Amino acid sequence: MEKTINVREYSNISSIRGTLMVIQGVTDAAYNELVQIELPNGEKRRGIVVDSYLGNAVVQVFEGTTGISPSSSTVKFLGRGLEVKISDEMLGRIFSPLGDPLDAGPPVISGEKRDINGSAINPAVREYPEEFIQTGISAIDGMNPLLRGQKLPIYSGSGLPGNILAAQIAKQATVLGEESNFAVVFGAIGIRYDEALFFRKFFEETGAINRVAMIMSLANEPPMTKILTPRTALTLAEYLAFEKEMHVLAILIDMTNYCEALREISASKEEIPGRGGYPGYMYTDLATIYERAGKVKGKKGSITQMPILTMPNDDMTHPIPDLTGYITEGQIVLDRALYNKGIYPPINVLMSLSRLGKDGIGEGKTREDHKDLQNQLFASYARAIDTRGLAAIIGEDSLSEVDKKYLLFGEAFERKFIMQGVNENRSVETTLDIGWDVLSILPESELTNIKTSYIKKYHPAYRGKK
């Protein structure tokens, strides 16, 4: 059945405060209804209904209210919610959260108009994630693997290379055996212009642009635009995954900007603030974004989410990473100490965790020794860190021979396993082999987490020998 078009134009703007506008005499405005404001000079701006009371409607103007005069501007209520035309034509292109092209190309031709708020996936039809996604980054693939349908955030810090890591993952990530059916939806929320340029150039120069769709809002845009960005990105991801049966990796960067915009809008609506000044409903709001990921029974495609957030002051107890951690299935944590040592990517594997990772590795998925190797590397690296602390107190010369080996192992683990180039795409076999190479520094008697049969097969001392 076709929708009735209900376009009403009002001229009774009673007040303008910041980015909010109050229009009198409106009794039939729907919450989140899209509006168009026309200025006397013909300029058109867009907004959304954020409040409706006592015959007044409050509209948040996307492009700001500078130059809008209450007496001579008109507000057209468009009779529909925030719908964006979504299509697989968007792959290889850059759009605003409202669906406007930002790459000097034409608007989308074929496709469907979808409400960007989406709807939650029916829990009864969700499928448990079990397929491995190869990101090409050893610290993730080897130690905290990402599975198809999982949501695994990256916790970055100010000045840490979260952007470069996100771009590298977008370029390299693939589902083994289904490389041609993989797409990346990149939601860039409130990023700086130079960051936008970096992402665009990186994808173009590395050839990844063809399979990446970018939904972008810049730092100087109104907060409402930043709020819409992940929603539009995930609506596109849902279309590509469940209509076009593609494996979609949705990378959202930076969720901290999203939460700051949420805080700004909440403050402008004079809502009572919660922890840290963020709105009390921030947990629910984040969940409506993060929960738009997963696999569905009967559908070939899937959405895997990698939101990236910047921890203010590297504080993991800050509301943003704290609440994100409650909803998502683990975290990849970037460490400043590793970054200062010149290690890229500076992933702290001890603080990172992939809660679903164990179900996607092993024989038939990656390699039979993956689980044991992962456990051993984790245990040995943890001991290496402890040994460093001990060495700082009693001095390296006072350490036992085994402890000295652990120090060497720790260094090798960071320099050979964790550290890799920006354009270095390691297969999971290469990652596991490098893991074995660094473990070979330790005496065999220390490898207590690995089956003897695997040692005899994969350890460098025995590799290739019968």
Next chain:
Amino acid sequence: MATMEELLDEVIKKALDEIKRNADQSFEEAKRIVDKTYNDVLQSYSNKVRDLITKTKEEIEGERAKLDVENKRLVASEKNYWIEKVYEGVKDKIDVLLGSENYKKGLEGVLSREAKNDVIIYCNSKDVDTVSSILNKLKIKAKLKEEKMLGGVKIEFPDQGLVKDFSLDLLLSQVFEAEKPKVAKILFGEE
């Protein structure tokens, strides 16, 4: 005496053997060093060549992807141009609709549902008579003003500062936007 000469020969022979042994050893050592250096250099240059090939492959892939995307954008722009041409064509031919009974019935339906006394009704110059007769039929006292539009009406409620848009311009743009994929399929075939 022969014994002295023999001794001398013996000593010289031993010295020559020693020198030959040393020379052989040195030669072997030098050969090992040369072999090792050769292998190291070969490995290093092989790695450089491999890196160069990978880098060049990536650059080629990058250029190809850029060209693909540019091509896609150009094709989409061209398609959009022709679709807009169809839209302009439809707008030019809309007059055919204005004379039909269905159109008049539509106008009557909108006016009977929305128009009240003392409202201002905007329509195009060709519809003035039609709208006037409908208002008389419905016994609605409203002001009629001409406005440049394809067809349909806009109804202004001055006391509320509200204008309701039932113009063909709005209707056509909404419907055409929804039908764009079908138009594209007819013009350019199945993708």
